[in-house]
Amino acid sequence: MSPPRTAFYGPADHDLAPVAADAIQVSPMVADGEDLIALDDQSLDAIAIHAPAGVVERRYVLAHALRALKVEGRLTAFGLKDRGGLRLRKELEAFGCVVGESSKKHNRICVALRPETPVGLEDAIAAGAPRRATDDLWTQPGIFSWDRLDPGTDLLLKTLPPLVGAGADFGCGIGWLSRNALTSQKVTKLTLIDLDRRAIDAACRNIDDPRADFVWGDVRQIASTLGALDFVVTNPPFHETGGEDRSLGQAFIRTAAASLRKGGDLWIVANRHLPYEAILAEHFAKVRLAGETNGYKVYEARK
Ligand SMILES: C[S@@+](CC[C@H](N)C(=O)[O-])C[C@H]1O[C@@H](n2cnc3c(N)ncnc32)[C@H](O)[C@@H]1O
Numbered sequence: 001m002s003p004p005r006t007a008f009y010g011p012a013d014h015d016l017a018p019v020a021a022d023a024i025q026v027s028p029m030v031a032d033g034e035d036l037i038a039l040d041d042q043s044l045d046a047i048a049i050h051a052p053a054g055v056v057e058r059r060y061v062l063a064h065a066l067r068a069l070k071v072e073g074r075l076t077a078f079g080l081k082d083r084g085g086l087r088l089r090k091e092l093e094a095f096g097c098v099v100g101e102s103s104k105k106h107n108r109i110c111v112a113l114r115p116e117t118p119v120g121l122e123d124a125i126a127a128g129a130p131r132r133a134t135d136d137l138w139t140q141p142g143i144f145s146w147d148r149l150d151p152g153t154d155l156l157l158k159t160l161p162p163l164v165g166a167g168a169d170f171g172c173g174i175g176w177l178s179r180n181a182l183t184s185q186k187v188t189k190l191t192l193i194d195l196d197r198r199a200i201d202a203a204c205r206n207i208d209d210p211r212a213d214f215v216w217g218d219v220r221q222i223a224s225t226l227g228a229l230d231f232v233v234t235n236p237p238f239h240e241t242g243g244e245d246r247s248l249g250q251a252f253i254r255t256a257a258a259s260l261r262k263g264g265d266l267w268i269v270a271n272r273h274l275p276y277e278a279i280l281a282e283h284f285a286k287v288r289l290a291g292e293t294n295g296y297k298v299y300e301a302r303k
Pocket of ligand 1: 144145150153170171172173174175176177193194195196199217218219220234235236237238
């Protein structure tokens, strides 16, 4: 008999859902994990899911998890009450599960055994699958601003001059900024980096250009391998697992400074309230406010 195969999706919380030491990570937000979507039907004995907050994304993940579980395999899903946790039980019941529910640390925790014949999995999987949306670009529920152009990104797109040389797009999403950068024939190379595998897959489909390289991973670890860049473009993340995390944006700025050659440019957009001025001034020779509208600011920071 083969050993039990167990998985977890997203950051583990052993208080809420214990995870076996040899469980495989299957979230697209954790680089080098396996892909939940690619797991064979009925190949898992158990899975713990840190449920995504978005409804369509969450139902897609739950449906794939039930598909990948063996009959009577154990599914544990948890989420903060105000980030989808309150809806988990009903969503699992709608798939035909009998659900046990408890509460801890503001989370709802639901446990269910995979029924012989779950219902509605195909519909939930189709609803959350990759598709074309704004401007006919490939995207998927769960990716940052998946169904509309983010206003901050829009401002940066309107502000960017034609770029020159080798550059990178830190946290590229589905590739809006890179598509724009590559319209300049003077761009020789562009590395698109994102922690979300779904974003990298979408960007790959959206950008067919031999100058583009696509990297699934953490900017903070990958950027040091890029060499001295001429430019970096970024709309940096400021939410990690739900809460606001300013330090992530600040880490993107430090990483950009370390990746640029002297005289290279960082083009960055941020919500007006985010405190990036001090760290920009600390790491760059010259910082210029290049655009501002509707609560967003674009800076050009020259190293
Ligand atoms: C504000 S979004 C911008 C996306 C895209 N550039 C746009 O403008 O539509 C930030 C992106 O950074 C990615 N991200 C978050 N943390 C990251 C990290 N540590 N390394 C690389 N990418 C990260 C997110 O997945 C998200 O796609």
